[in-house]
Amino acid sequence: MIDFPAGAWRPASAAMRANRLASANDLVNRTLARHGLAVEPETKSTGTAAHSAPLSDILARFGQSGGRRPEPALPEGATFADDSFTCPAGTRRYRTYVPASARDGVTGLVVMLHGCTQTPEDFAIGTGMNALAETHRFIVVYPHQARGDNAQSCWNWFSRGDQQRDRGEPAILAGLTREAIARHGVPDGRTFVAGLSAGAAMAVILGDAYPELFSAVGAHSGLPTGSAKDLPSAYAAMAGQGSPGNVAGPAVRTIVFHGSADKTVHPSNGEKIARRALDRGPQQSLQHEESGATSGRSFRHCTTYGTDGTEAVEHWVVEGLGHAWSGGQAAGSYTDAQGPDASAEMVRFFFAS
Incomplete structure (x- = not known):
């Protein structure tokens, strides 16, 4: 990507x-x-x-064919609505997936932030998150970054004006999330945010800026908040040479995925996200490490638990994975069908508390 x-x-x-x-x-x-x-x-x-x-x-x-991307398949009774949200910071379009199973009660909401050159539709197909929503009865919101706001449809994670609470893109994304929570009757403490690459970097920013809104963050191939302030520092951060900015307050629960062979965003960025979440997280009682292999790729996985037994931080490193969503669907862009299913693992982590 x-x-x-x-x-x-x-x-x-x-x-x-x-x-x-x-x-x-x-x-x-x-x-x-x-x-x-x-x-x-x-x-x-x-x-x-x-x-x-x-x-x-x-x-x-590179995911820019110029034509309209195919729509995700919809089970009978499910909807994938197109909407937009406007606030003083700006306007963004977004898609909302409401599973047919939501008729039995909504369990939560997951905000999914696509990577550069992707679209909400493409990201939904590639991650397979809608199918998990059907199984677990949660709503999925896919905000859309238009080319008018970034030439490559990247979330502006590297811009100082888009790294803070109540400013820029964080304000817009938090606002549309609140709107979705109210519209669908999402239970308190059951709203989560995840993303890929630039989307993952923005997801981490949202978790830092709005810990009362997002109960957990999923970062796949992303970067920590404040690791860049402009274009030159963004290149340095992506090469693994950036330093995370200072963020006040405790971290929300965080799950990190990164490929060991990622040539676009250096794997050390995943380590930095996990380390800062640990340093700012709750008092820790236990750390469990394991390694294994699934679907043709080996992985290393470290879980840190809080004193209440809740999983506070998970860090997955998938061997041989490049800049792509682990265990993703081939029909979407920037996915790798091999390795652990990042979508399923994130959903498990989100709803474990």
Whole structure:
């Protein structure tokens, strides 16, 4: 996944938009080059370079095919509504999955934040979270980051104005979450947030900024709050050279997934998320470590328990996994069908308390 900030830009004059688009395209091209790809025009002459490809092919490989993504399959009685939320900080579209099983009572709500270039529909398909919602009777909200708010549809985790309570994207996401809680009658203490990559970084920010709203955080291939303040520091943080910012107050319960072979967001970032959650978390009574293998990948898994016996922090490292959702569905982008099912493990962790 091209999971780095392509610019936290807002609409301006036509000239400024043109300059910003050119900068964004240059940034995309440089990143594609890092992956051994070069962009060619759609109509090209013979004599193609060894590692070049038409832009349409490259974008398709990176989840930007240009067409509308397929909708997740809906069981009879389930809905996947399209809505939007507006507050002084801005507006975001979002999708809400209400399982057919919710007729027997809603057990909770999970907010799912997609990664760069993804969409809510794509993320729902890739993570398989809707199927788990049917089984466990919880609501799933998928906020959408539009290209008008980031050129690559990344959540602006690296922007100082989007890292704090009641400002920027955290304010918008918290607001739409509260709206969903009220609309669907979600029980107190049963709201959770998870994400992939830029979405995971924003999920961690939300857990830090709104601990009274989100009872637990799931971070897959993400970064800790405050690890970047602008584009240069974002690149450094993604390479494992960033330092988490200072965050006051206790941490919420946190589950972390990261691939050992992640070349986009260095695995040390997952360690930093887990370590800070431990340092700021409740008094700990027990730590349990295990290793194993499932679906073709081995993993290391460490669980730390609070004095009340609740799982406070889980840290999973999946060997050989790149920048992709572990145990995901092949029909979605940035997924790897091998390894432990991150979605199922996050849901188990969320509802264990």
